[in-house]
Amino acid sequence: MTPPRAQLEVEHIVKHFVTADQTVTAVDDVSFSVAPGEFVSIIGPSGCGKSTLFNIIGGLTGEYQGRVTVEGTTISGTHPAIGMVFQEESTFPWRSVLDNVAFPLEIAGMGKSERADRAAHFVKLVGLSGFERRYPSELSGGMRQRVAIARTLASEPKILLMDEPFAALDEQTRVLLGDKVLQIQQELRQTTLLITHNLTEAVQLSDRVLVMTYRPGRLKRVVDVGLPHPRDAEIVGSDAFGHTVAQIWHDLREEASRGIAADEARVLEGGRR
Amino acid sequence: MSALTAGGSPWPARAFGVASVVAAFALVEALIRAGTINAFIVPLPSQIVAAIPRIVAEEHVPARFWQTTQEVLWAALLLGTVGVGLGVLLYRYRVLRLATETWVGALAAAPIVLMYPLFLVIFGRSATTIVMIGFAAGLAPVILKTVEGLAGTRAVLIDVGRSFKLSRRQQFWKILLPAALPTVFVGMRLGLVFAMINIVGVEFLINFGGLGQLVNELAERYDLPGTYGAIFFVVLTSIVFFDLTERVERWLRPHR
Numbered sequence: 139m140t141p142p143r144a145q146l147e148v149e150h151i152v153k154h155f156v157t158a159d160q161t162v163t164a165v166d167d168v169s170f171s172v173a174p175g176e177f178v179s180i181i182g183p184s185g186c187g188k189s190t191l192f193n194i195i196g197g198l199t200g201e202y203q204g205r206v207t208v209e210g211t212t213i214s215g216t217h218p219a220i221g222m223v224f225q226e227e228s229t230f231p232w233r234s235v236l237d238n239v240a241f242p243l244e245i246a247g248m249g250k251s252e253r254a255d256r257a258a259h260f261v262k263l264v265g266l267s268g269f270e271r272r273y274p275s276e277l278s279g280g281m282r283q284r285v286a287i288a289r290t291l292a293s294e295p296k297i298l299l300m301d302e303p304f305a306a307l308d309e310q311t312r313v314l315l316g317d318k319v320l321q322i323q324q325e326l327r328q329t330t331l332l333i334t335h336n337l338t339e340a341v342q343l344s345d346r347v348l349v350m351t352y353r354p355g356r357l358k359r360v361v362d363v364g365l366p367h368p369r370d371a372e373i374v375g376s377d378a379f380g381h382t383v384a385q386i387w388h389d390l391r392e393e394a395s396r397g398i399a400a401d402e403a404r405v406l407e408g409g410r411r
Numbered sequence: 412m413s414a415l416t417a418g419g420s421p422w423p424a425r426a427f428g429v430a431s432v433v434a435a436f437a438l439v440e441a442l443i444r445a446g447t448i449n450a451f452i453v454p455l456p457s458q459i460v461a462a463i464p465r466i467v468a469e470e471h472v473p474a475r476f477w478q479t480t481q482e483v484l485w486a487a488l489l490l491g492t493v494g495v496g497l498g499v500l501l502y503r504y505r506v507l508r509l510a511t512e513t514w515v516g517a518l519a520a521a522p523i524v525l526m527y528p529l530f531l532v533i534f535g536r537s538a539t540t541i542v543m544i545g546f547a548a549g550l551a552p553v554i555l556k557t558v559e560g561l562a563g564t565r566a567v568l569i570d571v572g573r574s575f576k577l578s579r580r581q582q583f584w585k586i587l588l589p590a591a592l593p594t595v596f597v598g599m600r601l602g603l604v605f606a607m608i609n610i611v612g613v614e615f616l617i618n619f620g621g622l623g624q625l626v627n628e629l630a631e632r633y634d635l636p637g638t639y640g641a642i643f644f645v646v647l648t649s650i651v652f653f654d655l656t657e658r659v660e661r662w663l664r665p666h667r
């Protein structure tokens with residue numbers, strides 16, 4: 139049996155940042171692929187280049203080495219095949235929930251009534267029916283993030299790319315929202331790449347977890363999450379879940395410690411100048 | 412969150428506001444009658460109230476009110492189009508901003524009204540002079556606040572626009588301008604205040620109709636109750652424009 143063709147391929151990505159006194163390699167020769175319908179997470183300590191990778195794949199950052207392909211076609215810049223969900227709160231405060239979700243459809247030139255119907259479908263999908271006419275300022279942080287996810291899904295991207303979308307939420311909301319995202323991903327068979335620093339989230343949601351090293355960001359290890367589908371928040375308490383988390387933490391702890399040591403050294407060096 | 416959900420009905424607060432004004436007038440009335448405030452300088456509030464129907468009938472207040480209102484309206488339209496437009500240009504072209512921002516800032520503090528002879532030479536003794544002085548006086552805050560609002564748009568909202576491949580025009584109309592609107596309206600309000608002060612001031616100075624001229628005429632006749640009655644109509648114009656700006660903002664920003 140031939141393996142499924144990758145929907146997203148990231149090949150030998152290298153990204154340097156030039157500062158006043160040095161050149162920092164943020165990402166160093168990172169390659170991986172994501173199959174159709176697969177949920178892959180990239181996890182790593184702060185400063186490992188996860189967000190840089192997110193920006194490169196999403197097309198927000200240029201001038202890097204390597205290439206990103208979607209279904210075999212090399213892409214540069216932002217691309218309709220890749221829908222992005224950001225870490226920061228990104229709903230438009232001047233638009234209602236329905237108008238936020240309809241935004242990409244409006245840009246695509248869809249008629250008003252048709253896009254309202256389509257948007258309502260995605261609002262329902264993220265469990266916000268009844269809130270269509272509310273404004274983001276009237277919603278909780280978790281609800282606003284669901285609006286942002288629905289807006290991205292409404293553009294029907296081939297790949298959903300998320301950068302720590304639950305980072306600003308409390309732990310309970312995070313687990314339950316993760317549950318919702320996984321349910322939607324399974325329902326749509328949505329290819330998803332999640333950038334996170336949260337171990338529980340990565341294991342709860344993913345088919346595979348890619349562990350990155352501290353700066354320069356390289357792929358340290360790929361962990362297949364063998365937990366059965368369908369999963370829900372209950373799985374967080376299972377032995378198998380704990381075992382997988384421990385396995386990833388073993389790799390991550392070393393990198394996180396390196397990150398902390400490097401930060402301390404930088405502060406000390408700055409103090410000596 | 413709406414005012415209703417935040418603090419219940421707004422009517423008690425409004426009633427308190429009106430009651431405060433009435434109480435202040437009553438206090439002034441009492442102080443004048445007691446001789447603490449000189450009655451030759453400040454007329455009794457009751458005399459001012461009594462003078463209002465008289466000046467309305469004898470001094471063509473509705474026509475003057477309409478003239479001043481029209482001048483402020485034209486200045487407001489110019490501020491909203493030219494002022495905001497210049498702000499957008501300064502945001503769009505960094506070199507232009509660096510070259511002119513200091514001058515625009517200085518313009519905000521300049522006593523434009525003192526340049527009225529120059530405006531008279533350029534535009535003649537006409538309503539255009541008054542409108543242009545009002546416009547020039549209100550221009551700086553509108554430009555500066557427009558630039559500030561556009562530059563303050565959260566980077567993530569711009570990234571959302573980029574992720575949906577918005578054109579530059581779409582990025583402006585769909586994201587930058589709506590995001591900047593709250594700050595743009597702060598600039599418009601400030602600009603309108605400056606414009607109004609200058610418009611009434613120039614009407615006063617060049618004796619060319621409007622409420623400013625009425626204040627001048629009544630003061631020269633030493634009709635103090637009438638003068639303060641005319642000032643009441645100036646305040647009324649200000650209230651009308653404040654309310655109008657509020658309504659426009661509520662229409663453009665229903666989520667406020």
